[in-house]
Amino acid sequence: MRRLLIAAAAIAAAPLAPAAAQDVAITNAKLVIGTGDGPVEGGTVVIRGGRVIAAGQGVAVPAGMDTVDAGGKWVTPGIFAGFTRLGIVEISGVGQTNDTAAGDSPFHAAIDVTPAVNPRTSSLALNRAEGLTRAVVAPDTGSAMFAGQGAIIDLGADMDAVTVPRAFQFMEYGEAGSREAGGSRPAAYAFLRTALMEAQDYARSPRSFADRGPDAFLTRLDAAALAPVVQGKVPLMVHVERGSDILVILGLREEFPRLKLVLVGATEGWTVASQIAAAGVPVIAKPLADLPDSFESLAATQSNIGRMLAAGVTVAIGTIGSDESHQARWVKQYAGNLVGLARIPGASGLEWGQAFAAITSGPAEALGMAGQFGSLRPGRHGDVVIWDGDPLEIGTNAVAVYIDGVAQPLETRQQLLRDRYLSPPDDQLPNAYRR
C-alpha cells in the first residue's frame, strides 16, 4: 500500500504536459478483450506508441519493451463510461463550478463542452482510480432542446483531456424536451424539424445564412453546429424514454435520412426493440431503471437491456439519471447487476462478457468509434487496467491504470481524507497537520 502511494505521488509530481505515447507490455494476464468475451488465462497486451498492437494468448513481447507481469490478475480495457458529465462539474450545487447547462445563454446547439473540461476536476481522479479511462461527456439542456456538442475525454492525469471534441450533438426529447420547447411534444417536434431544416439551409450555403441575432430561432453558430448533424457527419444523441417517442425519433430519418442517431436512456426501449434494431440505431441505456418514475417510463424493467440485446440492438451503459458528474464508477456495479439478473427466473439478464462490453466497447461502438476505443483489439488507444479481481464485482480494486499506455496515479482526495481520519486525534497537533 505504502509503496503504491509513493509511486503515485512520484507520477503526480511529473510535469503535466500532454502524455507522450508510451510502450509497455503486460504479460501473465487473465485477459479480457472487451468485445463480449470472458477472461482467458495467460494473456498478453502489447502497447506501442500509445496504441494496442496485440492482445491475446501466445502474443510475443517485442524485444526491449518495458514489461509488467500481471501475476495472473485480471487485465481488461479501461472502463469507457457511456454517458457522463465528468470534468465539467466540481460540485453540482455550486453554480460557479457547474458548466453542464446555460439556461440564460442565447446559444444551444452551438455550445461545446470542450473549453469547460478541467482535467483537475476531483471526480476525474476518483473515477480514474476506479479503472475508468474514457468517458462520453455531454452538456445538459438549458433553454432549448439542444444541449450542445459533447466530447470524448480521457481521464489521464495531464492537462490534455479531450480526445474527440464535438463528437456528437446531445438533445432532450420526451418530457424534458417538451418542457424546453414550450410545453408539448408536438411543439418539441416542430422545433426539432425546423432546427434541422435550417441546419440544412446552412449546410447548403453557409454564407447566405445570416446571423439573425440573439432572439433568432437558431444563431449562426447553432446552425453551424447542426449542419454536420443533418449531413450525418456528427451523431445526434437523443435522450428519449417512452416507446412511442423512440419511434418518433427513429421516424425523423424519413425527412432527414442522413441523421446518425444514438438513443440515450430508452427505458421503454424493449417495447419497440425490433424497430430500434431494424433501424440500426444504437442505444446508450439507463441500466437498472425499474420504476415508473415518470409517465414516459411506465414500462420500466431491469430486463430492458437484456431484451434489447436479444432483439439485436447495440446497447451500451451510461450513468443517465444517476450522478453523471461524479459517479461514472457506478457503471461497473450496474453491469454486474445485469449479470446477477440473469439468475432471476423470467428475467433477461446479461452474460458477463456482454455486460463488460456494455461499459467498454459498447459506448465506443454506439458513437461509431469502436476502431479507436473500448477494447484491446489492435489499433485502439492503449487504455488498460489491471484489477485484483473480477472488475464487475464489489470490492475489486484497480491496481494499475494505463491511459494511452501511460501509467496513471491512483491517489484521490477521498483517500487523503480517509488517511487523515483513520485514527482518532492524538492531541499533539490538530488533524490539519496530518498529511
Place this chain on the structure above:
Amino acid sequence: MTIAIGAAATLMACTPDSGGTQSAGSSAATPGKGGESYSRDPYPSTYHRYPGVPTLVTNVTILDGEGGRIENGSILFRDGEIAEVGTDIAAGPGVTVIDGTGKYVTPGIIDVHSHLGDYPSPGIGALSDGNEATSPTTPEVWAEHSVWPQDPGFSRALANGGVTTLQILPGSANLMGGRSVTIKNVYARTVQGMKFPDAPYGLKMACGENPKRVYGSRGRMPSTRMGNIAVDRETWARAQEYDRKWDKYEEEGGDSPPSRDIAMDTLRGVLDGEILVHNHCYRADEMAIVMDMAKEFGYHVSAFHHAVEAYKIADLLEANDTCAAVWADWWGFKMEAYDETDANLAILEHQGACGLIHSDDANGIQRLNQEVAKARAAGLRAGIAISEEQAWTWAAINPARVLGIADKTGSLRPGKMADIVLWNGNPFSVYTRPQMVWIDGALMYDMNDPSRRPVSDFELGQPGGGSFN
C-alpha cells in the same frame, strides 16, 4: 387560526376510547387527573401479520444482524416469530424445509431513510408530498398523512432489496420537517395497514444548506447556518414551556387543559423521549453543534442522516451515543457533501461509533446490501478488517436501534419477528439477489413464484404491468 381549529377538533375527538388505546397508560387516563390527557396515537396501526407456515431453512450461511455468523446453519420460524437459530435443528412435523445450500440468510434490511410513499413514483407534482416547505419549522406535519400506499417503489425495495422495514421521513427543506412513520414493507390499502406496530415516532430535523437555501431564497429566516440554529433554539425554548404546562396539567390536573398545539405536541414527545430525532446533517462541525443544542434542551439525537463527515467525529458521536446513517459513496452534489470518503462507515466501526447504511433513494433502497458491501470493501482497502457479519449490522440491528424497534426486529434472535431474507448467493456480491423474503414469517416474495410478488394498483394494466425484473 387554522391550527387552533384543528387542535380543537382533535381535542374533541380525543377521549380514551377514540384513539390512543395503543399508548401505554392512555386507556386508564382521565383528562386532567394524571396520565395522558390526549391521544398520542390517533392513527393507530392496523397492520397484521399475514399467515405463514412453520419453516426451516437449512444449510445456509447465517449473518444474524448482530455480528454473529453461523456456517452451515439453520433457522426455524413459526407463528410469525423466529423459533430457533443454530446448526442442527429438527424440522418436526408440519414444518416446510428449504434447503439453502450455497446461500445466505440474513435479517430483512431496515432502511431508516426513505421517502417512498411521500415522494412516490411517478415523481410528478400531484404526488409530491414530502416537504411542507412553507415554514422553517413544521413539526406539526406527519409523514404518514402523505404516504401513498400504492407507491410501486415498495415492491422493488422488497424483491430486489430484501427490505422488510423502513422509516418514511418528511424531506429536508425545513429545520423541523415533521414526524416520520415506520412501516413494514407490506402493501396495504391504508397507511395504517402498513404501520409497524408500536414503533416510536421520529422527528425529522435538518441542518445545513437545505433550510437556509429554501428560506433564505425567500428573504426570510433562516438564511445562514447561524439562523438555522437560532430558529431551532427559539422553537425548542417554546417546546420546553409547552411541555412544562402539559406536564403540570397531566400530573396535577386543573380547571381546563392548556391549549393544544399540534406542532408542540411533537416536540414535547421528543423532550419526553417518546419521539426519536433523525437529523439530516452532513458536516462534522454542524453535528457537534446540534449535539450541544440537544444537551441544552434536554433531548437526544437518535441518528444523524447523510452524515458524510461522520468519520471526522467518531469520538464525539460515540460519546453522545448517537449513530450516523450514511451512504456508501455519495458525494459532490453540494458543498456539504464534498469531504467524502467511502471508508466513512469503516472508520466509524473502527473507532467504536455506531454507523449504519441508508438510502434516501427509491433506487438505492433496492441495493442496500451492495452499499454495505462497498462500505466494507472501502474499509478493507484502508486496512480495516471488518467481517461480513459485522458489516451486516449496518443494515440490521443498528438501524433497528435507531428506530427504537431493536427489541422486535433487526436480528435473528428467537422471539423476534421473522423478518428474514434468503439470498441466492453471498449478499456482498453484486451478482446476488433475494430469493425469498419473509415478513413476520409470511412469505412476501419468492423469485421462483410470480404469484409471490406484489403489483401496486398504479401498475395494474399499465405497459409492463409492474413486471420490473
